[in-house]
Amino acid sequence: MNNKKGKKGVLLVNLGTPDQPDTPNVRKYLREFLMDGRVIDIPFAQRWMLVNLIIAPFRAPKSAAEYQKLWDERGSPLKYYGEDVRDLLQKELNGDYVVALAMRYQNPSIASGLDELKKAHVSEIIVVPLFPQYASASTGSVADKVMELVRKWQIIPNIRFINQFADDPMFIEVIAQRAKKWMEQHDYDHYLFSYHGLPERQILKGSVGSQCQLGKCCNNYHDKNRYCYRAQCFLTSRLIAESLGIPEDKYTVAFQSRLGKTPWIQPYTDEKLVEFAEKGYKKVLAFSPAFVSDCLETTVEVGETYQEQFLEAGGERWDLVESLNDHPLWIECLKNLVLEKAS
Incomplete structure (x- = not known):
């Protein structure tokens, strides 16, 4: 590796999950998720009333019960598989890259993931929204949030987005x-x-x-x-x-x-x-x-x-059919996507 170029950053971003499968945490998650103007694309005032007065209060208890079915000893599969994939991809990409995990909604946040890469002094950031098919409400929302945060940095590195891999x-x-x-x-x-x-x-x-x-x-x-x-x-x-x-x-x-x-x-x-x-x-x-x-x-x-x-x-x-989760070929797929975008 040419040390003058520095390490490259990879930000893996999935949708998100409540911190706990209970009504208060699910309500908090739903409010953040559904208040995104790319998710519910109606005027702000209407969206605020719909989400905060109708959807979140009435849907949170039912959704919490559903999340309790999903939760296991490691917590939310979406989160812990994300952590596993991050660690496995880091091993595959070795010391030339720094891999961080973020969620569009809740934790770990995109802000925390970007801050981790910033502190590592990466020369560029490759953002990988973990949505195979592009949609404004998912991939587009991730790009929107990343740009909102990074534009406040004094030094903005080169940023690349992998917008879809539906046919990879x-x-x-x-x-x-x-x-x-x-x-x-x-x-x-x-x-x-x-x-x-x-x-x-x-x-x-x-x-x-x-x-x-x-x-x-x-x-x-x-x-x-x-x-x-x-x-x-x-x-x-x-x-x-x-x-x-x-x-x-x-x-x-x-x-x-x-x-x-x-x-x-x-x-x-x-x-x-x-x-x-x-x-x-x-x-x-x-x-x-x-x-x-x-x-x-x-x-x-x-x-x-x-x-x-x-x-x-x-x-x-x-x-x-099970999701990709931490399948070895999925890690190899992500590695190839990153290397192709970085080249």
Whole structure:
């Protein structure tokens, strides 16, 4: 290493998690998360009343109960897998890099992660939002917060962002490897790729011209829709299916976790479960390729809630492919992403 260039910094950023699975901490987390103007993109006054007077007070107790299902002896999987990935990536990148972990909401904060890199006197910072598919409410929000904080520094180093890795071959391969163990044990009637949803208006805001129709336009991926979240989700699903030899008519792409009464991107996962039962699908293998760590949306929502709904509708078996977590190939994937961006 040329010491004159100094070490490079890597900031891994995931969404976030409450500090504890109780109502006060969950309420605090929800308020910070949902008050982000990129998450709920309505005027501030309306957003403040919606979040602080309706959503946080009434949703926090229910969400806390869900988080309690997720919590284990190490705490929140999203946080401790993040810590594991940080440490493993640090070993892979050796002394040329300093790797820090942050959460967009709650702890460890982006401010603390950036401060750690600043104190290490890094020559540049590579920000890796841990969201495979770009969305303004996730990746865009991370970039927004990083720039808000760094612009106050006297000396601003070179900063690079990895905006998406939805079609990265190694990312696809990790998921495929996770799925193969299930497919070797069971014959599934159908496969579901369930992604976190977004309001349709957010997709339309990012549309290039009249490209986005929220329909079959997402089946093709090209320059004009490369940052369309929905198109990226279809792309990731298509590549995983091809890797596993799953025919097009045997898998479905759908979206979960919608909030409020405004239209969110479709099809909706919960509605597809009913359709699966009507079509006679008895065994389904589910994927959650929008998340790199086990979390509330994967383990509880897809792994438990959707399983219960599917079985109640007449299904017989529902399995969930684990998230990437600390898989060795996932660490190698991150290493390659960083080295490519740093070159």
